[in-house]
Amino acid sequence: MxxxxxxxxxxxxxxxxxxxxxxxxxxxxxxxxxxxxxxxxxxxxxxxxxxxxxxxxxxxxxxxxxxxxxxxxxxxxxxxxxxxxxxxxxxxxxxxxxxxxxxxxxxxxxxxxxxxxxxxxxxxxxxxxxxxxxxxxxxxxxxxDWATIAFFYNKDMVAAAGLTDADLANMTWNPDDGGTFGEIVAKLSVDANGVHGDQPGFDKDNVVTYGIGPMGTSGNNGQDTWSGFLSTTGWTLGDEPNWPTQFEYSQPVFKKSLDWIRDLSAQGFSPKQGAFTNAVEDQLGSGKVAIVSTPSSNVVALSTLQGVPVGIAPSVVGPDGTRSSLSNANxxxxxxxxxxxxxxxxxxxxxxxxxxxxxxxxxxxxxxxIPESMAVTQASMKEKGIDLSVFTELSDNKELFVTPAFQNGAELDATFKPLWESFFNFTVGDEVFDQMTEQSKEILSRNG
Incomplete structure (x- = not known):
């Protein structure tokens, strides 16, 4: 990651x-x-x-x-x-x-x-x-270092849609109906006629503002997008915490969850795969999206957008009632x-x-x-008007999880990249995940 x-x-x-x-x-x-x-x-x-x-x-x-x-x-x-x-x-x-x-x-x-x-x-x-x-x-x-994922959102758009910061801070999700997260991204999506995604007549093919930014290809663990959703279902990337023998893409809950996430773009609530290639601060700053899911490393760039008040919300609360956000340490x-x-x-x-x-x-x-240095970062950012408490609370509440260490990461990336793109472009269905699981088994078995 x-x-x-x-x-x-x-x-x-x-x-x-x-x-x-x-x-x-x-x-x-x-x-x-x-x-x-x-x-x-x-x-x-x-x-x-x-x-x-x-x-x-x-x-x-x-x-x-x-x-x-x-x-x-x-x-x-x-x-x-x-x-x-x-x-x-x-x-x-x-x-x-x-x-x-x-x-x-x-x-x-x-x-x-x-x-x-x-x-x-x-x-x-x-x-x-x-x-x-x-x-x-x-x-x-x-x-x-360490980092994790959060939702950064346009506070003006949230307020205009009749939503509050508390609504964003407590979003729920499940792969059946999307929970309040699904309701919120629909409400924040707006077409060229000013119709919102939760209203009759919404034109999914003529969207001015998407409720959520791109949710497609984001690495083999969905690092910037779907990782925090899947982790609340009990699903894990590997069959072992570290050095797995296969990736668990063929699991039914994974397929069901990815189908729901992909469908956001079919409904006009998220951009189609490849539609946006610019940086997340440009997506949020231009008004083309209301929420972006992105790493904490972007907190300064997003919190200092000119003319756009930005709020930060933690990852979703899943069907098991827990919150779980991906973290890693370079x-x-x-x-x-x-x-x-x-x-x-x-x-x-x-x-x-x-x-x-x-x-x-x-x-x-x-x-x-180093915690002592993290305290310096938090204090320094507070002086600049940037509140890091969403991130530190995830850490303090032990709501972070790490991706497993595994062999042959470069080959896995190269092998799976076109398959991820095909799935999110609707070229193939979720049966591709059975193929990817088998391929992962073969690639991970090669030591060195």
Missing amino acids: KFKTSLRAAAVVALVAPLAACSATGGGDAAGPVPIQWWTWDANQAVSYEKCATAFNEANPDIEVTVSNYGWDDYWTKLTAGFVAGDAPDTFMDHVNNYPEYADQGQLLPLDDYVAKTDFDLGKYSTGVDTWKYTDGKLYGLPK GDSIWAGTKHPDEAWKWLSYLGSTDCQSLAGADGTFFPS
Whole structure:
């Protein structure tokens, strides 16, 4: 699960140091500082962590850290190419779906010896440590953040439809009739004649405002869209909490739930697959949608939209009476091929420190995995008029769940992407999920 952040790239990326012309592991000037690179796919976080790099470089004149950012798709292609060519970055932001394959290939440096040698405290993290322990028992990353999903909505549109913030905060859902969530997205959908989706004569083919943003393809666990719906039915992605042998797409409750979610676009309550390709802040800010389901990493961009008062609501309460929101923890890893492992660890351990997470986290571009630093983020955002209590309450109430760690994430993504698109485009029916379950079984069985 990537939990990507939407951004206005031209303004942000210009602030980020470009990739150095020399190799990430090249020695450079023998008399100069040791060059260490750190890559990330998140342009907003790149700006925040640039502050950490500046502080680290000033405190360690014998080391020079360079921060580089690439978009999500290019990021993994460039990283893999670097592994093959032998010039990958010394350190990089890593993802739970990708690191098992890299660990199998011997591309990641185990961190256990460094943790022991430097008495590094793993107990300071609120989440994520176990995520980065592979099947060999070794640690291949340090937790850096956590994130979850929420509904961001246009408060003016909600009020105009006769709804309240409390209605949005307490939405219920079930795969039979959609609960109050289904009623709300219908009421918030408006056609070109001003008719709402819950009124006679609504023109589903001529919609001006959709009640909910795109609910289609969103990764193999529905990270930004349907994950919080399915988790309240008792369904889980894998047949095991970690390292599953198959994905449970063939389960009847999964098929029924996905059919209901897909039908939102058929009714005109959600855009059709591929209709919207712009960022969620543009969707909400333009008035084309009333609610978007998106990661907490977008909280600053969405809470500061010009002329649009934005509210935040937690995930739905499901048929079992519980609320359950997907969370994950990204991490930082060291390339096994780095020529400077000691310096790389020094930087990585600073990335995972309270000092760095508090410094970078004050921007609100991520939620730090260290509680003390998370408190800094929450206080900093409160000063800017942004209330993070929806997210912290989900965490405090233990209403978060994590996706399982599994093998061969890249192959699963590539295999299933066209099938997800075919389903949400109504080209195939829910029988495709039987096929996907069988394919997952075969791909997950290949170790390495």
